[in-house]
Structures are given as C-alpha cells and as structure tokens.
Amino acid sequence: MNTQAHSPAAGDGTVGKALDVLDLVAAFGRPVRFSAILEASPLPKATLYRMLQTLTNQGMLTQDPDTQAYALGLRLVRLAHEAWRQSSLAPIARPFIDALAAEVQETVHLAQMDAGQVIYVDKRNATDPIEMFSQAGKVGPAYCTGVGKAMLAHLTPDRLQDALSRQSFHDHTPATLDTAIKLMRELDDIRASGVAYDREEHEPGIICIAAPILSSPARVIGALSITTSTARHALDTLDGFKPALLRAAEDIGGAAHDWQFPSDDPSAHSPS
Structure with missing residues (x-):
C-alpha cells in the first residue's frame, strides 16, 4: 500500500487532517476497517474516529453496515468527475x-x-x-x-x-x-x-x-x-x-x- 499523501501546511488544521484521512483510505485500494486505518494513521484513536464519522456523514466516505469497512463515497466520485472536466x-x-x-x-x-x-x-x-x-x-x-x-x-x-x-x-x-x-x-x-x-x-x-x-x-x-x-x-x-x-x-x-x-x-x- 502506498500511503504517501500531501503534507498538510501549517494552519490547515482540521480540514488538512480530514483530507489526509481520505488519502489514507484511498491508498488501501479496497474497503478497510477502522483498526487498519488506525494502524497506518498518526492521529489519536478518538480523533481519527471523529474524522471518519464526519467524512461518512458528509458522503465523502461510506461504511458497510455488515463489515464496518470504510470506502470512498459517491460524493467524491462526483467531485472527481468535475475536477477531471475542469482541471x-x-x-x-x-x-x-x-x-x-x-x-x-x-x-x-x-x-x-x-x-x-x-x-x-x-x-x-x-x-x-x-x-x-x-x-x-x-x-x-x-x-x-x-x-x-x-x-x-x-x-x-x-x-x-x-x-x-x-x-x-x-x-x-x-x-x-x-x-x-x-x-x-x-x-x-x-x-x-x-x-x-x-x-x-x-x-x-x-x-x-x-x-x-x-x-x-x-x-x-x-x-x-x-x-x-x-x-x-x-x-x-x-x-x-x-x-x-x-x-x-x-x-x-x-x-x-x-x-x-x-x-x-x-x-x-x-x-x-
């Protein structure tokens, strides 16, 4: 797994950390459970859990109700399509x-x-x-x-x-x-x-x-x-x-x- 992500600039705060979490989930290339994300993340357990829940609530991630694994959400797909078209x-x-x-x-x-x-x-x-x-x-x-x-x-x-x-x-x-x-x-x-x-x-x-x-x-x-x-x-x-x-x-x-x-x-x- 390539977990290399953008290094957040000083002052990026919560937004920078959330984007790093998205990069981390994407780097697995498959749905991934919380324990694996925690092992690869520098964030404290409670902070990481809050980030994952917020990203899921916003449609940036999805969580399988049976396996509890996280994956990239459809909102990201829409954003990616627009980025491809515009940029x-x-x-x-x-x-x-x-x-x-x-x-x-x-x-x-x-x-x-x-x-x-x-x-x-x-x-x-x-x-x-x-x-x-x-x-x-x-x-x-x-x-x-x-x-x-x-x-x-x-x-x-x-x-x-x-x-x-x-x-x-x-x-x-x-x-x-x-x-x-x-x-x-x-x-x-x-x-x-x-x-x-x-x-x-x-x-x-x-x-x-x-x-x-x-x-x-x-x-x-x-x-x-x-x-x-x-x-x-x-x-x-x-x-x-x-x-x-x-x-x-x-x-x-x-x-x-x-x-x-x-x-x-x-x-x-x-x-x-």
Missing part, C-alpha cells in the same frame, strides 16, 4: 492522444504532476494490451517514470527542488535512478534531447519514451508517453516514435495555451 488536461488532449495511439499502435499515457508525484489522467491501450501499473487515476513516482522525468526536467529551479524533496528514491528495479544526483544528470540529457525514457526503471520489462507538454516555453503542464514492453521493442527502437510523440505533445500544448490549469507551484497557493 485535467484530458478533455483537451483526448483527440490528440486518440490519433497518436491509432498511429503508433502502442499504449499512450497522459499525465500531470501534483505535489511532486505523477497522476495519470488518461490512457489509451495498445491493440495488444500489456499489463502494467499505470492506469488513469493512479498516482506514481516522478523520478523513475518517463512522464515524471519529462515534467521534472522542465520545472523552474524552485519547483524542481520542491519536487525532488518529495521523491522516495526507492529501488523499484536494478535500473532505477536511486539518488537525486543521478536523476539530475539525466534531467540535463532530457532537456537537451526533448524526450525522456523509462528504461525498466519502474517495472521490469516496461519501457517508454515521453515528452513534456508545454503551454509556453517556461511552463510544463503535463507529459505524454508511448509505452511498450521489452518483448516488443528495444530501447533504441523507441526513437522511431519520437517525431509523432513530439508532434502530439506540441499540439496538446498549443490547444491548452489559453486554458488555466491549476499549478503545482507551492508559491501559487500563497496569498499575495
């Missing part, structure tokens, strides 16, 4: 990723970054799908995914340092870049070449080529990748996808130029 790059990018997937016949991912982590906001499966971690709605690490590295490489220095401080640098595979120093060297190469690669860094046998989506030269708003397996392609053959990938990323960035997407820049949330 996600996916609605604008849809025709471009449809066309790219049809052209390359491989899996295409669309991702954005939040709090230093990758959020997969849309996906098109290959004609012959491959089993892999990434699905629309899932959160993944930035430092060892193609889309994550493509976005990290184009962050401003302050935003990059903030994002790097949020990486776990866990060795998912022998190929994982497991330190910030190794990652920074690769980010230099990504800026020079315009594309990033996942060289089986997150999952064995899964490789990809990725490109940033820029709404202006100084603002990265997402990333696009073409993902396949080592059973179908070698790393050097991924370069054959580069022209189509860059063209699609540029088209999405152009279409999104005037759209105001939420920023993952921490300073953007501070009152002036």
Whole structure:
C-alpha cells in the first residue's frame, strides 16, 4: 500500500487532517476497517474516529453496515468527475492522444504532476494490451517514470527542488535512478534531447519514451508517453516514435495555451 499523501501546511488544521484521512483510505485500494486505518494513521484513536464519522456523514466516505469497512463515497466520485472536466488536461488532449495511439499502435499515457508525484489522467491501450501499473487515476513516482522525468526536467529551479524533496528514491528495479544526483544528470540529457525514457526503471520489462507538454516555453503542464514492453521493442527502437510523440505533445500544448490549469507551484497557493 502506498500511503504517501500531501503534507498538510501549517494552519490547515482540521480540514488538512480530514483530507489526509481520505488519502489514507484511498491508498488501501479496497474497503478497510477502522483498526487498519488506525494502524497506518498518526492521529489519536478518538480523533481519527471523529474524522471518519464526519467524512461518512458528509458522503465523502461510506461504511458497510455488515463489515464496518470504510470506502470512498459517491460524493467524491462526483467531485472527481468535475475536477477531471475542469482541471485535467484530458478533455483537451483526448483527440490528440486518440490519433497518436491509432498511429503508433502502442499504449499512450497522459499525465500531470501534483505535489511532486505523477497522476495519470488518461490512457489509451495498445491493440495488444500489456499489463502494467499505470492506469488513469493512479498516482506514481516522478523520478523513475518517463512522464515524471519529462515534467521534472522542465520545472523552474524552485519547483524542481520542491519536487525532488518529495521523491522516495526507492529501488523499484536494478535500473532505477536511486539518488537525486543521478536523476539530475539525466534531467540535463532530457532537456537537451526533448524526450525522456523509462528504461525498466519502474517495472521490469516496461519501457517508454515521453515528452513534456508545454503551454509556453517556461511552463510544463503535463507529459505524454508511448509505452511498450521489452518483448516488443528495444530501447533504441523507441526513437522511431519520437517525431509523432513530439508532434502530439506540441499540439496538446498549443490547444491548452489559453486554458488555466491549476499549478503545482507551492508559491501559487500563497496569498499575495
């Protein structure tokens, strides 16, 4: 279970704690009983119980009357749909990723970054799908995914340092870049070449080529990748996808130029 959540800022108080509880319940990926939530939560037992009851009363969580297990509620589903419609790059990018997937016949991912982590906001499966971690709605690490590295490489220095401080640098595979120093060297190469690669860094046998989506030269708003397996392609053959990938990323960035997407820049949330 990945229990990583947003770190609440000082002064977030009860609202911040409640959102952390929602993140925690979501991280289990299944209905979960109070005892398991308590074991994973830093909150005192009484505080956690009150939070869970309030969230259930508000429809953000549901509780099964027979098993007493908690799960995400339908109110969250409605909010998630509106967030996808209003704040996600996916609605604008849809025709471009449809066309790219049809052209390359491989899996295409669309991702954005939040709090230093990758959020997969849309996906098109290959004609012959491959089993892999990434699905629309899932959160993944930035430092060892193609889309994550493509976005990290184009962050401003302050935003990059903030994002790097949020990486776990866990060795998912022998190929994982497991330190910030190794990652920074690769980010230099990504800026020079315009594309990033996942060289089986997150999952064995899964490789990809990725490109940033820029709404202006100084603002990265997402990333696009073409993902396949080592059973179908070698790393050097991924370069054959580069022209189509860059063209699609540029088209999405152009279409999104005037759209105001939420920023993952921490300073953007501070009152002036």
